[in-house]
Amino acid sequence: QVQLVESGGGVVQPGRSLRLSCATSGYTFSSYGMYWVRRAPGKGLEWVAVIWYDGSKKYYADSVKGRFTISRDDSKNTLYLQMNSLRPEDTAVYYCARDKGVVAAFLDFWGQGTLVTVSS
Amino acid sequence: DIVMTQTPLSLSVTPGQPASLSCKSSQSLLHSDGKTYLYWYLQKPGQPLQLLIYEVSNRFSGVPDRFSGSGSGTDFTLKISRVEAEDVGVYYCMQSIQFPLLTFGGGTKVEIK
Numbered sequence: 483q484v485q486l487v488e489s490g491g492g493v494v495q496p497g498r499s500l501r502l503s504c505a506t507s508g509y510t511f512s513s514y515g516m517y518w519v520r521r522a523p524g525k526g527l528e529w530v531a532v533i534w535y536d537g538s539k540k541y542y543a544d545s546v547k548g549r550f551t552i553s554r555d556d557s558k559n560t561l562y563l564q565m566n567s568l569r570p571e572d573t574a575v576y577y578c579a580r581d582k583g584v585v586a587a588f589l590d591f592w593g594q595g596t597l598v599t600v601s602s
Numbered sequence: 603d604i605v606m607t608q609t610p611l612s613l614s615v616t617p618g619q620p621a622s623l624s625c626k627s628s629q630s631l632l633h634s635d636g637k638t639y640l641y642w643y644l645q646k647p648g649q650p651l652q653l654l655i656y657e658v659s660n661r662f663s664g665v666p667d668r669f670s671g672s673g674s675g676t677d678f679t680l681k682i683s684r685v686e687a688e689d690v691g692v693y694y695c696m697q698s699i700q701f702p703l704l705t706f707g708g709g710t711k712v713e714i715k
Contacts, residue, residue, distance in 0.1 A: 587698035
């Protein structure tokens with residue numbers, strides 16, 4: 483069955499970096515786009531970044547553009563989110579999700595999330 | 603950005619009774635391809651989000667038929683015909699017509715009386 487497992491979260495000081503991973507299994511990773519979505523404490527879900535199935539296109543929310551980088555390693559069936567220059571407002575649970583959409587996003591499977599806390 | 607508004611914020615339901623959740627979008631979710639890109643998810647406590655309904659009214663694989671979605675344009679509804687204890691959690695609607703930008707409703711928390 484399709485599984486997505488995030489890791490790499492933790493407590494980090496403002497201005498520092500962190501890399502999240504999303505290990506996938508149960509399907510052909512290289513055939514699907516992937517999203518990162520987050521939920522800050524007491525707030526709603528917010529999309530963060532997306533990468534095309536072949537890595538050819540990447541898009542970012544304005545709130546993270548220039549600081550976060552999404553990438554993938556098809557040989558490891560793993561999605562990444564490199565987060566630099568972290569701010570307290572980046573504190574959130576980060577989820578990865580599989581996108582099977584063509585014209586529009588169709589997020590069918592999600593991970594359980596990993597908590598990132600940015601605090602001094 | 604399209605704003606998604608869900609009501610009510612919370613719902614307490616007696617097992618076996620129906621429940622109706624609303625989701626309204628600030629713009630039409632009808633795409634030029636004829637499809638409407640509105641999705642419903644459920645996040646049970648301690649579990650990943652699970653897809654219930656895609657493109658307004660299509661039940662995802664394995665979703666019980668007590669869940670149904672309806673609506674058009676900017677006004678959408680998720681109905682649970684007979685709520686069961688396992689249906690507790692937070693329900694979210696999501697639009698993807700502004701792909702790759704996604705926006706989500708704030709969620710409706712469903713509890714059992």
